[in-house]
Amino acid sequence: MKDAAPETQDAGLSKAEQRQSRFAFVRSLTLLGLVLLVWLVLSVMTESFMTSANLSNLARQASLWAIIAVGQTFVIITGGIDLSVGAIVGLSSTVVAVLLKAGLPIWLAVFITMGIGPVVGAFHAFGILRMGLPPFIMTLATMTGLRGIGLLLTDGQTIAGLPNAFTAFSRQSFLGIPSLAWMVVLVAVPAYVLLSHSRWGRHLFAVGSNSEAARLSGISISRTIYLAYILSASCAAFVGILTASRISIGVATTGEAWELQSIAAAVIGGASLFGAVGSVPGPLLGSLLLTTINNGANLLNVNPFWQRIITGALIIVIVWLDQLRRAKR
Numbered sequence: 001m002k003d004a005a006p007e008t009q010d011a012g013l014s015k016a017e018q019r020q021s022r023f024a025f026v027r028s029l030t031l032l033g034l035v036l037l038v039w040l041v042l043s044v045m046t047e048s049f050m051t052s053a054n055l056s057n058l059a060r061q062a063s064l065w066a067i068i069a070v071g072q073t074f075v076i077i078t079g080g081i082d083l084s085v086g087a088i089v090g091l092s093s094t095v096v097a098v099l100l101k102a103g104l105p106i107w108l109a110v111f112i113t114m115g116i117g118p119v120v121g122a123f124h125a126f127g128i129l130r131m132g133l134p135p136f137i138m139t140l141a142t143m144t145g146l147r148g149i150g151l152l153l154t155d156g157q158t159i160a161g162l163p164n165a166f167t168a169f170s171r172q173s174f175l176g177i178p179s180l181a182w183m184v185v186l187v188a189v190p191a192y193v194l195l196s197h198s199r200w201g202r203h204l205f206a207v208g209s210n211s212e213a214a215r216l217s218g219i220s221i222s223r224t225i226y227l228a229y230i231l232s233a234s235c236a237a238f239v240g241i242l243t244a245s246r247i248s249i250g251v252a253t254t255g256e257a258w259e260l261q262s263i264a265a266a267v268i269g270g271a272s273l274f275g276a277v278g279s280v281p282g283p284l285l286g287s288l289l290l291t292t293i294n295n296g297a298n299l300l301n302v303n304p305f306w307q308r309i310i311t312g313a314l315i316i317v318i319v320w321l322d323q324l325r326r327a328k329r
Contacts, residue, residue, distance in 0.1 A: 027270045031285045035292060042296040049299055056178050060170065060246060062291035063180040064239050067187050068258060069265035069283030071235030074195070074228045076266050079208045079275030080128070080135035082229065084120065085236035085262050087146035089255030092116050092240025094150045097159035097250020106166050113241055117234030120146070124233065125226040143259065150252030159250035170246035180242060184284065187235060192280040204228060208275030264315050265290055273319060 042049040068085050075082045092113050099109035120142065127138040172179045195201040203224045206214040215221050236255075244250050267273060268289060269282025290311060297307050 028282045046299045066287035068262040071232035072262040073266045073278045076271045077278040082232045083139040084143040086255040086258035087143045088236035089240040091150040092237040093244035094250045117237035121230030121233030124229040167248040
């Protein structure tokens, strides 16, 4: 199986960076083993973990975080970050609910709401490239602004009474697998092809590795940055629609702190906050691990605050190990 960063020198990747990408892929395999080990431990410690109802609930929640984390990974590979994804989830869930309550067909409401992703993502790239704002500041500002827009749109109220055909989707299954999990496949497969088997994917790694070298090799930095942020915001908008279907309401505050979950899942999955390293399987497994920890803690009646402590500790350890590995190069 090919690793996240294809073997290519003309895209600006050095051999050291290619080795680092291979290490991220190996770490994804290690992460899979860790997930299975945690599952084994929880299945022994609690009888309810391996029940079909709990596994379905686990899959549904992990699916939402996984889709956002895949989009976040594209941005992180370029050396950026997107703090607005949680706010985009909230705004999208609100917009689709408003449109459905206004009587629009489901397909049209979903289509219009998905437009939020490219618009917000392009705005992020514009601010970073044309205004010279750091990605952290640009996306932090839109995170706050988008929350405000959602609250203004609904006057802080919850939008209920959505069509049954819309809300039933998240509860359905196909071949015994929840429909939300199939949505992960819908996103992950083309994302993997784009990142690992296309010229665009090589450009993303090249820009994250050394943007000046990438520019000198003929890569369009602007086009690559626009692509990364549009993909991230589009994934978040998609999750906002799926979340509205799952909880059967539109709430502007939906997705609070999910930006941190997406970053944590991407980093735990092998993406480097220094850029140029990442894969699609990594954030999927990272999301599954985080969801499993939260689910297991709830089943074991562990104080929920410990869940945040564990997540924070995982991020610190993994980023620290990444720094040590970079220092040894």
